[in-house]
Amino acid sequence: xxxxxxxxxxxxxxxxxxxxxxxxxxxxxxxxxxxxxxxxxxxxxxxxxxxxxxxxxxxxxxxxxxxxxxxxxxxxxxxxxxxxxxxxxxxxxxxxxxxxxxxxxxxxxxxxxxxxxxxxxxxxxxxxxxxxxxxxxxxxxxxxxxxxxxxxxxxxx
Numbered sequence: 001x002x003x004x005x006x007x008x009x010x011x012x013x014x015x016x017x018x019x020x021x022x023x024x025x026x027x028x029x030x031x032x033x034x035x036x037x038x039x040x041x042x043x044x045x046x047x048x049x050x051x052x053x054x055x056x057x058x059x060x061x062x063x064x065x066x067x068x069x070x071x072x073x074x075x076x077x078x079x080x081x082x083x084x085x086x087x088x089x090x091x092x093x094x095x096x097x098x099x100x101x102x103x104x105x106x107x108x109x110x111x112x113x114x115x116x117x118x119x120x121x122x123x124x125x126x127x128x129x130x131x132x133x134x135x136x137x138x139x140x141x142x143x144x145x146x147x148x149x150x151x152x153x154x155x156x157x
Contacts (some may be wrong), residue, residue, distance in 0.1 A: 001074040008039035017065040038120040103155035108142035
């Protein structure tokens with residue numbers, strides 16, 4: 001299964017914004033919504049193509065209420081997410097999945113959350129893979145990290 005994770009903007013409640021709008025609610029109606037991190041919404045889809053299609057259907061809301069949209073495609077990586085732009089490029093055969101792992105956005109994860117036990121994402125840092133290992137997340141002390149592969153253009157932006 002391919003997973004999609006939407007990361008809400010700091011000043012909005014992403015789940016509320018999505019389910020309170022008819023078009024977004026209808027697009028998400030067939031999915032089981034989860035919240036792997038504070039102010040995120042995640043769903044499982046059947047393929048990379050369906051994940052990108054869902055993101056396209058939700059684009060109006062993503063532009064307004066989300067900071068990021070990620071796709072976890074097992075045929076590319078079991079542990080590293082893809083940015084929406086990179087997922088689209090792989091789906092369109094514009095990027096070879098085997099060549100997609102050089103540029104990453106590394107998010108810190110802290111377990112304190114908002115008191116409900118949900119982990120919280122903290123500021124990302126950009127890292128480039130030059131060998132087998134990656135640099136440590138050093139913006140603050142974190143409990144874990146989440147790696148998101150990005151396009152070269154997203155990395156330089």
